[in-house]
Structures are given as C-alpha cells and as structure tokens.
Amino acid sequence: MTNNLFRKKFDFKSIKFRLWIAFIGFALILILLIWCLQIFFLNTYYAGMKKAQTTEIFSDIQETFVASEYDSATLKKKIAVESASNDLSIYVIDLSSGEFLIQQDSDEQSEETPGLSMRYSKELAELNTRLSHSPLDKATLEASSSHSSRRQIIGYASYLKNSDGENAYAMYIFAPLVPVRSTVLILRSQLIYITIISIILALALALYLSNRISRPIKAITSSAAKMGKGDYSVKFRGGQYSEINELAETLTRAEGELEKTDMYQKDLIANVSHDLRTPLTMIKSYAEMIRDLSGDNPPKRNAHLSVIIEETDRLNNLVNDMLNLSRMQSRKVVLDMSHFDLQETAESLVASYDILRESEGYHIRFKCEGGPFLIHGDEAKIKQVINNLVNNAIKYCGKDKVVLIKLRRNGKYARFSVTDHGQGIAPDELPHVWERYYKSSTHHVRSTEGSGLGLSIVKEILVLHKARFDVESTPGKGSTFWFELPLDKSKQSAPAGPTLNDRR
Structure with missing residues (x-):
C-alpha cells in the first residue's frame, strides 16, 4: 500500500519527474563546466593572455619608437606608461655599450624594493641567453620568481632596431602572475553561491514547466477515461503547446466518430430488433392459424405456409447480410475470380425487377453504351453490388418511380451507375453513406425492411476488387451511385452500339 502510494506521488516515468531530472542535470553540468574553466584552466588561460599582451605591448613600443624617429626620451616615456598601466617591469640595454638604458619596474615592485633593483636579474640573464641563440630574434620565459618562489612570472625579450634597421637595443619585459591565485579563491567562493542559486532556479523552472505541460495532459487523460465509459459530452482542451493542442483536437474528432458509431450501433440494434x-x-401468428384454423383446409394452409416461408427467407437474408459483411471486413472472403460480361450480368438482374413494373408501376431504365464489357472479377459478388445499388435506388427514388441504370466505357474502365430522382442526400451525410450502420434521414417512397448494411456490403465488395466508387447527390434532385472496374484488354472486342432497355 505504501509502495503504491509512493509510486503515485513519485512516478519516475512521468513528464514532471523527467523534466526535473533534465533541468537539474543541465544546471549541474553547466556549473561543473564553469568550475572547471574558472578553477582548473584559469591559470593556463591567464598565462596565455599575458604572453599575448606582452607581445602586443612590445610591438606598440616598437612602433612608437619608430614614429618618434628613434628618440630615446619618447621611448622612456612610453615604457613608463606601459609599465604603470599593465604592472610590468621593462628593461632596455644598449647593445653598443652593454649598459642599461632603461630600468622601469612596476609600482608594486618599486615599493617592495626601493632604489635601483635588479629584481629579475637571474631571469634577465636566462632570457638574454635564449635571445642570443634564437633565430627569430625573440625569446620567452615562464618560471617562478627568484625573489619569491610563490610568485610566477613570464618574460619576453626582443630587439629594438635603429634607423638603419640594425638591432640597437635589447628590451626585456616581465609580467607577474601572482593575482591569479587570489582571483581563483574569490571565484571559488562566488561559484558556491552561484551553484546553490542555479540549482534552486532549475528546480523552480522545472516545477513550473512540468506543471504547465502535465496539467493539460492529465485533463485530457481524465476526459478520455470518461469517454471510455460512454460519456461523449466531455471536452478535450489543449494548452500552450502545439503538440498538446493537436492531441486534444484528434481526440475530439475521435470522440465525434465514436459517438456516431455508437449511435449507428444503437440504430442497428433497433432496426435488427424490429x-x-x-x-x-x-x-408465430401464421403457425397458430395453421394449428387452430386452416390445418384441415389445404388452400388456406398452403397460403399461410407461404407467408411463413417468405418471412423465414427474409430472416435468412438479414442474417446472411450481417455475416457476409463481417467476413468481408475481416478479409476472410476469397473471391471466385472469372471473366464475364458486365453487360449481360446487369441485363439479367434488371429483368428480375419486372415484377415491380407490373405490381407497383416502377420504371427501371437500363442504358448500355459501347459494350461488351468483359471484366475479371467475382461475378456473384458484382451481382450483389448491382442488386444492392438498384434496391437502394428503388427505396429512395422520387414520386416518378424512375431508376436510371447506365453502363459505359470510361477510358480503360467500365463505369456502372444507378441514378434516382429522390430527395437526395444532405452534404454532411455523404461521407457516411458507406458506413456499416448508416441509414439516410431521407424519406423513402417504398417501405423498406433493410438494416442499413446494403451499401456497406457494396463498399467492402468493391474494395476487395480494388474498384473505384463514389456517390454524387444534389438535395431535392436525387443521387447517383457509381463504380468502375478495369476492362480486361485481352478479352475485349470491338465496341457495340448503344442499347436501351426500358422496363416500364
């Protein structure tokens, strides 16, 4: 019980927990990098910077000396400024006499050793040796100061040229690196506070963002759970992020489709029950009549038995429709493919509707253009398609009771269409006419006993044949259902003229 409660409060796979870990990890890595850069690499960086600065100062002094037309007073003034500004000790030796021309110590060093000081005498001698052996006329040095072992210095030496371009003076520049240690200590104490503040800020930001992201997801999950229990009135609301908004919109559309499916299922149950x-x-009624009334009257008994047989056939057809549709949707039906003439198949089926012409005054017109129409398919299934489409047109035809059936060529396809002059189908219902439990809201002329499976069966058979099909409808004018099957080129002969079979 305690473990389950702990898991609910601390779900290690949740977005909130993962965001916490990500932000804290990022903050720690960033702070670790800063610590490494500031503490472990600061000495190296500072030494490199000082070397570059020293070289640049030498070049600046050289340029000033040349610009002053090699005036020694200007040289002394420039060296004094650079020494004071950058905490440098600079010495210049006249190569012709071997005497010091300039001995400029930094202010800090002058205070420590008043008077003339050769603080860097050993370092100067080492630099002078390196300079004399250098083919590049320059030398560098990095070592502990001979005056203080705790003081690190860098040195740079090169020649100043005279107006003839000859080496006239040797200049030595020394820069201390002592301030780095104190700087590192200051940075270390500051970084401790920065680390604590950064972790706190990372936790706060992670908590804010995780709540902002997870709150709409939790709300969507709660709404989805209600929808799963059959409540289709719930609303899926997004948040501040596109992905969550898209999820909410997708679930809203799914909710609408589920609600329609549920409604169709309820309609199916009501229709099938009826x-x-x-x-x-x-x-039952006619069986009781045979038992009680017409058992000894052969004419009446046969009439009653005929009604029982018709109703039994009707039940059988309904059950068969449901089973066939289920099998086709699960792709368990194997098509019995053969070559046949679609024109002959259609004509034979149209002829079977003569009873409606004689008994109820329907006009079923069949027009064929450009036959024969040899196709490769399951003839029995295509007959079922044609039969369902014609039956559908008869149910929903207009008061003129006219059904138009056309068969013609459309390029490499045979196009079969059935048109009625009924009230048509509303545009918002067109996408659903092929659905399993759908029944149009349009009133039909002829009483119907269907369960809303006819067009679904048509769709599944045509999908199995990889046929093209659709419905076109104008409210108040009627509808046209059509499908196209590819013609079998190897079996085709020359097209025949149009034929018209009008069964009035």
Missing part, C-alpha cells in the same frame, strides 16, 4: 420481431411475429 426486422427480427416482425417476421417472427408473422411466423
């Missing part, structure tokens, strides 16, 4: 109850009631 379609099952009606024939079952008829069967």
